Amino acid sequence: MTMVEFWAFVLGISILLYILLDGFDLGVGMLFPFAPGEAERRRMLGSISPVWDGNETWLVVSAATLFGAFPAVFSIVLSAFYLPLFLMLAGLILRGVAFEFRYKATTSRPLWDAGFVVGSYVAAFVQGTAVGAIVQGLPIENGLYAGHALSWASPFSLFCGLGLCIGYALMGSCWIAGKSTGPLRDFSFRVLPALMAALLVFLVVVFIWSVEIRLQVLHRWIDRPALLVCPLLGLVAFAGLVLSVRRRNERFLFLCGATIFIAAFTTLAGSFLPYMLPFSMTIWQAASPPSSLSFLFWGAGLFVLPVTLAYTLIVYFVFRGKMTEEGEY
Numbered sequence: 001m002t003m004v005e006f007w008a009f010v011l012g013i014s015i016l017l018y019i020l021l022d023g024f025d026l027g028v029g030m031l032f033p034f035a036p037g038e039a040e041r042r043r044m045l046g047s048i049s050p051v052w053d054g055n056e057t058w059l060v061v062s063a064a065t066l067f068g069a070f071p072a073v074f075s076i077v078l079s080a081f082y083l084p085l086f087l088m089l090a091g092l093i094l095r096g097v098a099f100e101f102r103y104k105a106t107t108s109r110p111l112w113d114a115g116f117v118v119g120s121y122v123a124a125f126v127q128g129t130a131v132g133a134i135v136q137g138l139p140i141e142n143g144l145y146a147g148h149a150l151s152w153a154s155p156f157s158l159f160c161g162l163g164l165c166i167g168y169a170l171m172g173s174c175w176i177a178g179k180s181t182g183p184l185r186d187f188s189f190r191v192l193p194a195l196m197a198a199l200l201v202f203l204v205v206v207f208i209w210s211v212e213i214r215l216q217v218l219h220r221w222i223d224r225p226a227l228l229v230c231p232l233l234g235l236v237a238f239a240g241l242v243l244s245v246r247r248r249n250e251r252f253l254f255l256c257g258a259t260i261f262i263a264a265f266t267t268l269a270g271s272f273l274p275y276m277l278p279f280s281m282t283i284w285q286a287a288s289p290p291s292s293l294s295f296l297f298w299g300a301g302l303f304v305l306p307v308t309l310a311y312t313l314i315v316y317f318v319f320r321g322k323m324t325e326e327g328e329y
Helices: 003-034 038-048 057-069 071-080 082-101 109-136 155-179 182-213 215-223 225-247 253-272 290-318
Strands: 275-277
Touching: 003 038, 003 057, 003 109, 003 155, 003 182, 003 253, 003 290, 038 155, 038 182, 057 071, 057 290, 071 082, 071 109, 071 275, 082 109, 109 155, 109 182, 109 253, 155 182, 155 253, 182 225, 182 253, 215 225, 215 253, 225 253
Parallel strands: none
Antiparallel strands: none
16 A cells, blocks of 8 residues: 555545544434423433544544645635535534533523534535535646635535435434433434435435436446445445334444445445546545655654544443433533
8 A cells, every 4th residue: 555545545534434423413413403302402412422522533634634645635625615614614613612501501592502503504514515516526627626616506516415414313313312211212213214214315316316417437336346335235234224213222223324324435435536536636646745645654644543543432432331311411
């Protein structure tokens, strides 16, 4: 593995970890207004309070890796999504502030609740929209972004934003079911069937739509039949999710939901690699000079990434299991 391939792998893993980890706590925020009552809302926050800020660390890792290892793509993405990224960061900040303030608030609690919910929806929607715009294709000329401030906005990209909101909400529901008991657990199982049906429809529609937009993808699937393993894995995970919901067994709910996301992510990556920006810029064209990649490796590659991963594993191990009935932030 060359340094370019190593950092492409690190970028992919960090993005995937962010989607899986921050995805479910954004999903909890999206489900927050539909909770049965205040006690359940406090327990929903309690279920993510030990991990939510650590989950966002992987967004920082992803952005830093993109900036350091693939600056050409970083400059294009920042130019193309300046407004959406500003909204996403504002949503994440608002969400974090609201998370803390609602516990001390009395009369203003509805305001902070609204901030927590709106921040969750905005962050999730922007992320999905950005992915959809990249799949559809950004206007690039001579290695530079050639579009305007709203070139990212299209029916396909906005549909992807909606789909990611559905997926995150499903992950959040799986997480809550695994961490809670009583009315909150019942609420999770009650909303899961509708979310599963909506996600299945989205995945089918977005796959057909993306193939129609990018016919090159179809040729890649013909040339690389091994890629079929990814959607097949997703179907198996979806079947496991259906079975778990029918039996009201939360033991493997989150694992099945995470596997669906992993299958979707690897399907997307396999459809376009080695291109980072579909069919316009490869990982080698976007990479920093070898000396820069080597410098990053001896610093971030050997120390920062392992420490961050170790911290994440330790936190989830320490706070494993279900909350007590009184468990809250």
